[in-house]
Amino acid sequence: GESVGLHLPTLSVQEGDNSIINCAYSNSASDYFIWYKQESGKGPQFIIDIRSNMDKRQGQRVTVLLNKTVKHLSLQIAATQPGDSAVYFCAENLSIQGAQKLVFGQGTRLTINP
Amino acid sequence: NAGVMQNPRHLVRRRGQEARLRCSPMKGHSHVYWYRQLPEEGLKFMVYLQKENIIDESGMPKERFSAEFPKEGPSILRIQQVVRGDSAAYFCASSPEGQGVNQPQHFGDGTRLSIL
Numbered sequence: 001g002e003s004v005g006l007h008l009p010t011l012s013v014q015e016g017d018n019s020i021i022n023c024a025y026s027n028s029a030s031d032y033f034i035w036y037k038q039e040s041g042k043g044p045q046f047i048i049d050i051r052s053n054m055d056k057r058q059g060q061r062v063t064v065l066l067n068k069t070v071k072h073l074s075l076q077i078a079a080t081q082p083g084d085s086a087v088y089f090c091a092e093n094l095s096i097q098g099a100q101k102l103v104f105g106q107g108t109r110l111t112i113n114p
Numbered sequence: 115n116a117g118v119m120q121n122p123r124h125l126v127r128r129r130g131q132e133a134r135l136r137c138s139p140m141k142g143h144s145h146v147y148w149y150r151q152l153p154e155e156g157l158k159f160m161v162y163l164q165k166e167n168i169i170d171e172s173g174m175p176k177e178r179f180s181a182e183f184p185k186e187g188p189s190i191l192r193i194q195q196v197v198r199g200d201s202a203a204y205f206c207a208s209s210p211e212g213q214g215v216n217q218p219q220h221f222g223d224g225t226r227l228s229i230l
Contacts, residue, residue: 031216032216034218036221041223042223043118043120043205043223043224044157045221046218046220051216089156089157093216096170100170101147101159101170101172102147102159102219103159105156106156107156
């Protein structure tokens with residue numbers, strides 16, 4: 001079926017620590033994945049993406065890992081800051097006959113302890 | 115640097131009224147997507163449009179809901195005869211022309227629809 005899920009609905013970390021947010025997806029044919037950050041009252045903000053021909057991609061303070069064998073995706077945030085507090089969604093891009101849509105997971109709420 | 119613009123940001127309607135939600139994509143983007151989000155949940159796909167064409171409406175209820183993206187002007191999501199269950203945040207996203215596959219969708223800040 002079409003589903004993208006997250007293992008943990010909430011994650012609390014100390015400021016300065018690294019955060020790891022996990023995601024499982026179910027469609028083995030998916031070839032493109034995106035992480036979004038959503039702050040209260042705002043729309044999802046693009047963080048980083050990865051295509052299925054890669055297993056790792058790095059951005060500024062963020063790294064996405066893709067394990068196609070177990071259909072698992074993770075987002076690592078280095079040196080977590082108060083501004084990182086938000087809900088994080090992974091999304092799986094489904095492309096069928098030229099049409100595409102994102103399938104979102106439920107989300108993980110990241111809170112930062114001072 | 116205009117992103118995806120949605121209006122209104124908040125919309126209150128009484129049961130039975132019509133709701134119209136507008137979305138202007140990013141400059142140069144001709145693919146528009148609408149999603150719906152309930153509190154504490156992820157976004158759910160509703161419809162995917164290109165200019166003047168509906169490409170995929172598999173996530174949109176068959177009745178009362180319609181979407182359009184005319185040649186000129188914003189994309190419109192229209193909900194007729196609203197019911198309390200239509201209360202949600204509705205988000206629009208866009209992606210570039212000619213690069214529809216495997217390109218990130220960029221989102222607006224949504225319209226929060228409340229039904230009295």
